[in-house]
Amino acid sequence: MKNIRLKAPQINASSMADIAFLLLVFFLVTTTVAQDKGIAAKLPPKGDSVETRTNKKILDIYLNADNQLLVDRELMSSNELKDFTVKFISNPEQKADWPATPRRAILSLTTAREADYQSYLEVYNALQAAYNQLWYDAAIEQHGKPFDDLTKENKRNIRAQIPFTVSESEPQDVLNN
Numbered sequence: 001m002k003n004i005r006l007k008a009p010q011i012n013a014s015s016m017a018d019i020a021f022l023l024l025v026f027f028l029v030t031t032t033v034a035q036d037k038g039i040a041a042k043l044p045p046k047g048d049s050v051e052t053r054t055n056k057k058i059l060d061i062y063l064n065a066d067n068q069l070l071v072d073r074e075l076m077s078s079n080e081l082k083d084f085t086v087k088f089i090s091n092p093e094q095k096a097d098w099p100a101t102p103r104r105a106i107l108s109l110t111t112a113r114e115a116d117y118q119s120y121l122e123v124y125n126a127l128q129a130a131y132n133q134l135w136y137d138a139a140i141e142q143h144g145k146p147f148d149d150l151t152k153e154n155k156r157n158i159r160a161q162i163p164f165t166v167s168e169s170e171p172q173d174v175l176n177n
Contacts, residue, residue, distance in 0.1 A: 057099040058106045058167075059088050063123055065114035078122040085130035089162070102134065102162040113171040127166055134162050 061081070062070040069076050071084060089105040091098040099105040107127055111120055132147075138158045139147035147155065 056104045056106050057097065058108050059085065061107060061109045061123065061127075063109075063111040063115045063119055065112040067116050067119040069119075069123060078119075078126050081123065081126040082130045082133070085127060086133050089130065089134060105165060107166045108169070109166055110169045111171050115171075124166075128164075131162065131164050135159065138162060 060070075060072055064070065069078055069081060071081060076084065085107065088098055089102045091100070094100075109123065109127070111123075135147045135155075135158050138161060139145060139150055139154070142158070143150055143154060147158065150158070
């Protein structure tokens with residue numbers, strides 16, 4: 001009698017790599033990744049020269065670790081910030097140390113690292129509200145209707161006259177200013 005060895009049945013695994021690859025591609029294509037939107041901010045143009053920047057007037061806004069707002073080293077509430085910013089940018093009294101035109105105004109926002117995010121958002125919203133007010137006033141003056149009712153071209157022209165220029169610096173580790 002012959003000694004016959006029976007082989008155990010084996011599964012052909014040659015196509016397993018193909019199946020794994022197809023599953024990987026399927027999940028990569030069908031999966032969506034949630035992204036944080038953050039705050040939309042427009043960076044200054046690349047060609048902004050030193051000479052152009054020196055003609056601009058800067059409003060220093062600092063939010064310290066105690067969530068106190070200092071505007072040009074004066075204590076101010078976030079509610080007062082909007083009106084003060086509108087005055088600074090439009091400069092109705094033609095003060096020499098304020099911008100001659102809205103295009104020359106820069107708002108420099110600095111926060112202490114320890115400041116609350118909610119306080120930061122209140123300050124940023126006040127700055128945005130100031131620009132919204134300026135754009136609304138310009139739309140009424142130039143076109144006789146609110147900014148939101150203007151055509152895209154007219155909105156673009158007003159934003160070119162009154163650009164949203166906020167410069168944010170890296171949060172600082174200073175406890176109080």
